[in-house]
Amino acid sequence: MAKKTRPSTFKLAVLSSLQFIRLLTWRTIHLHRDRLGREYNIHHGGKTNYSVFRETESRDGTPDLLAVLVVGFRLRFIGSNPLFHWMFQRICIISTPIWSGFHGLRTKLWMVDPESKNYLGIYEWAGDQNALAYAEWLTQILRPLSTRGSVWYEVRSNESLANYLEAHGPTLAVR
Numbered sequence: 001m002a003k004k005t006r007p008s009t010f011k012l013a014v015l016s017s018l019q020f021i022r023l024l025t026w027r028t029i030h031l032h033r034d035r036l037g038r039e040y041n042i043h044h045g046g047k048t049n050y051s052v053f054r055e056t057e058s059r060d061g062t063p064d065l066l067a068v069l070v071v072g073f074r075l076r077f078i079g080s081n082p083l084f085h086w087m088f089q090r091i092c093i094i095s096t097p098i099w100s101g102f103h104g105l106r107t108k109l110w111m112v113d114p115e116s117k118n119y120l121g122i123y124e125w126a127g128d129q130n131a132l133a134y135a136e137w138l139t140q141i142l143r144p145l146s147t148r149g150s151v152w153y154e155v156r157s158n159e160s161l162a163n164y165l166e167a168h169g170p171t172l173a174v175r
Contacts, residue, residue: 009140012102019060019101029058029100035109040169042111042120044072044152049169050111050120053089056096062104064127067157068164069135071121073142074150080117099138104130107161118150124161131155 007015023029032055039049078084092110100108104126111120121138125131135153142151156164 009137012137013098016099016101017097019103020097021101023058023060023101028060029056031055032057035165035170038170040111040122040165042070042072042122042168044070044154048113048116048118050113050118052109052111054093054110056100056108056110058100058105058107060101060103060105060126062126062130064104064125064130065158066106066160067125067128067131067155068159068161069121069123069125069131069153069155071123071135071138071142071153072118072150073146073152074116074118076145076147078117085112085117099134102130102134102137105134109161122161122164128155128157 020029035052035055037051037053039051042048042050075088078088089110089112099105106124106126109120109122111122112118113120123131123134125134132155135155139151139153
């Protein structure tokens with residue numbers, strides 16, 4: 001029996017980018033402003049408020065039960081420098097094609113803890129297996145760019161993003 005191998009990180013990024021082009025063509029990927037500035041209490045090694053700075057929504061037609069994926073990290077090279085974080089939060093949109101075409105993506109919230117400058121992505125996926133496949137891919141990319149030990153993720157099966165967020169805030173709405 002042949003050993004099943006996972007596609008490379010690069011190949012998955014290329015496939016996602018091709019799907020991103022299809023999503024743009026079908027007009028099923030959008031930036032939203034509904035949650036911008038809202039803070040949510042996310043508990044991972046302590047209670048921390050994370051503020052939403054970007055929201056992306058996509059619909060690829062995957063009919064599966066919803067799952068929430070939470071991914072956390074702290075960037076290694078920019079420390080707590082406010083200018084570098086401001087720049088990162090604006091240019092990270094450039095990475096959209098390499099992650100937004102993954103099978104089953106519904107929503108991604110880009111978040112930052114204003115005090116510690118730790119980052120968080122909260123996603124809604126169609127299917128926990130799709131969420132897990134993406135999390136494994138993403139953590140391969142984040143680990144070399146992040147402070148050692150800061151990259152983590154959690155998949156919550158059969159949970160919607162709306163229910164997850166309701167349980168964690170918002171603590172403050174800034175518009």
